[in-house]
Amino acid sequence: MKKNSHQLQPCIFAIISLSLLLLSCKQKQHSTLPQEKANPWVDDYTFLSPMEHYKEWGTYNVHDPAIKKFNDVYYIYSTDAIFAENREKAREMNVPLGNIQIRKSKDLVHWEFVGWAFSEIPEEAVEWVHAHNEGSGATNIWAPYVMKQGDRYRLYYSVSAFGKKTSWIGLAESASPEGPWEQKGAVVKSDNHTPMNAIDPSVIEDPGNGRIWMHYGSYFGGLYCVELDPATGLTMKKDDLGHLIARRANYRKDNLEAPEIIYNPELKKYFLFVSYDPLMTTYNVRVGRSDKPEGPFLDYFGKNMNDTTNNFPIITAPYRFNNHPGWAGTGHCGILATEEGRYFMAHQGRLSPGNHLMVLHLRELFFTPDGWPVVSPQRYAGEAERVVSKQDITGEWELIRIRESTYERQLEAGQILWGEGSLKEEEWNNSFHLYLNADGTTSDNGTWNFTKKNQTISLSLGKDTIRNLYIFAGQDWENQKHTLLLTGLDDEGRSVWGKRTK
Numbered sequence: 259m260k261k262n263s264h265q266l267q268p269c270i271f272a273i274i275s276l277s278l279l280l281l282s283c284k285q286k287q288h289s290t291l292p293q294e295k296a297n298p299w300v301d302d303y304t305f306l307s308p309m310e311h312y313k314e315w316g317t318y319n320v321h322d323p324a325i326k327k328f329n330d331v332y333y334i335y336s337t338d339a340i341f342a343e344n345r346e347k348a349r350e351m352n353v354p355l356g357n358i359q360i361r362k363s364k365d366l367v368h369w370e371f372v373g374w375a376f377s378e379i380p381e382e383a384v385e386w387v388h389a390h391n392e393g394s395g396a397t398n399i400w401a402p403y404v405m406k407q408g409d410r411y412r413l414y415y416s417v418s419a420f421g422k423k424t425s426w427i428g429l430a431e432s433a434s435p436e437g438p439w440e441q442k443g444a445v446v447k448s449d450n451h452t453p454m455n456a457i458d459p460s461v462i463e464d465p466g467n468g469r470i471w472m473h474y475g476s477y478f479g480g481l482y483c484v485e486l487d488p489a490t491g492l493t494m495k496k497d498d499l500g501h502l503i504a505r506r507a508n509y510r511k512d513n514l515e516a517p518e519i520i521y522n523p524e525l526k527k528y529f530l531f532v533s534y535d536p537l538m539t540t541y542n543v544r545v546g547r548s549d550k551p552e553g554p555f556l557d558y559f560g561k562n563m564n565d566t567t568n569n570f571p572i573i574t575a576p577y578r579f580n581n582h583p584g585w586a587g588t589g590h591c592g593i594l595a596t597e598e599g600r601y602f603m604a605h606q607g608r609l610s611p612g613n614h615l616m617v618l619h620l621r622e623l624f625f626t627p628d629g630w631p632v633v634s635p636q637r638y639a640g641e642a643e644r645v646v647s648k649q650d651i652t653g654e655w656e657l658i659r660i661r662e663s664t665y666e667r668q669l670e671a672g673q674i675l676w677g678e679g680s681l682k683e684e685e686w687n688n689s690f691h692l693y694l695n696a697d698g699t700t701s702d703n704g705t706w707n708f709t710k711k712n713q714t715i716s717l718s719l720g721k722d723t724i725r726n727l728y729i730f731a732g733q734d735w736e737n738q739k740h741t742l743l744l745t746g747l748d749d750e751g752r753s754v755w756g757k758r759t760k
Contacts (some may be wrong), residue, residue: 472485473519
């Protein structure tokens with residue numbers, strides 16, 4: 259029987275609807291990334307550098323950050339290093355320069371500058387430094403570390419004479435993470451006659467027995483570990499300086515400092531993050547691990563970190579993606595472990611080419627299948643976790659293979675001399691482009707393979723095959739896009755970073 263036009267209309271609409279549905283499903287099989295997404299803040303903060311704008315320094319002037327979450331608020335405590343510091347203006351504004359900066363956030367992205375922890379540098383610390391350094395030094399407080407013990411917050415910090423072993427690590431306590439703080443005195447002290455330098459504290463509790471250990475030190479003699487009294491937060495034994503846990507061969511030239519110690523309960527391992535080289539230029543982060551908080555710590559190749567060989571893996575180093583002048587000084591990290599099982603690394607990044615602007619870098623941190631930490635190639639911008647599919651990955655990628663610098667700089671006390679503050683071209687970790695084809699091949703005649711269950715890919719780069727590269731969603735800061743990122747380690751213990759650009 260012949261149907262009229264009114265009878266055919268529902269059928270036509272149904273066919274069109276089904277076609278649109280099938281087209282929609284087909285489109286959803288392909289990646290919707292990258293997508294335009296504005297960055298949370300700009301990198302060049304010179305317009306906010308005058309003291310009048312200090313309340314707007316949320317992610318700016320961040321140096322040596324320690325990061326923790328207390329209740330539902332994230333806190334960062336850091337060295338009081340300020341670009342375009344003006345002490346005369348600070349006195350007019352009643353701003354206590356030289357003390358510990360405090361910031362807080364609800365989302366790890368937007369940070370509020372709270373202020374300074376202390377009103378002045380503790381007198382006992384100043385007296386120690388001046389007495390052992392011809393009356394000079396102790397002009398500001400360095401490298402704080404914070405923890406909660408019972409119902410009290412403990413804030414460890416360093417006071418020192420720059421470029422000398424004359425240093426003092428102190429402890430203050432409070433009922434609130436924002437103070438006011440009550441000084442509890444010296445934890446460890448060093449001078450020209452001690453083998454170590456008392457700066458850069460980091461503290462860890464052994465969950466098995468409740469014992470507490472502090473790791474500290476620098477290029478003067480290496481890094482040390484000493485046991486603390488849980489009741490007081492001071493050393494278990496009076497005047498105990500601890501034992502050596504990490505060093506380099508030529509400690510005056512080959513800088514080593516900034517220990518950060520964490521425990522991973524799933525891996526049942528303690529991880530010791532350390533920083534190599536000058537803080538303004540080729541600063542980079544290495545890591546070792548141990549079954550015990552007091553060590554010994556072994557590196558990627560099983561070498562003890564208290565030996566004189568350089569250790570691997572390299573977690574961060576100066577880098578430069580396209581459309582950006584690059585980041586130097588990517589070291590002195592703090593590590594955050596969340597209740598949800600996610601990890602983040604906070605550290606300074608110095609904006610090139612001048613390397614004087616200090617911007618907070620907060621990167622998500624992952625552990626490889628063989629139990630080594632790696633970090634995102636990009637700063638965290640609040641991305642939710644998502645499951646990646648093979649279709650998402652096909653496209654153009656910009657990759658970086660992190661390498662240590664081999665350029666011989668002139669240093670003093672492990673730091674650069676005046677006039678050496680910009681990186682040489684050979685010191686940069688620059689990027690290159692690679693297209694990942696849908697058939698599992700690459701534009702340079704290599705191959706790639708995706709494992710959806712583990713959210714990892716293996717990728718051939720030249721003669722190397724890089725396995726277990728973790729892939730996830732994140733922000734492309736250089737191009738202001740939401741995209742896919744990857745991170746992992748090659749067989750030499752060097753980080754491999756990438757982001758999908760098209």
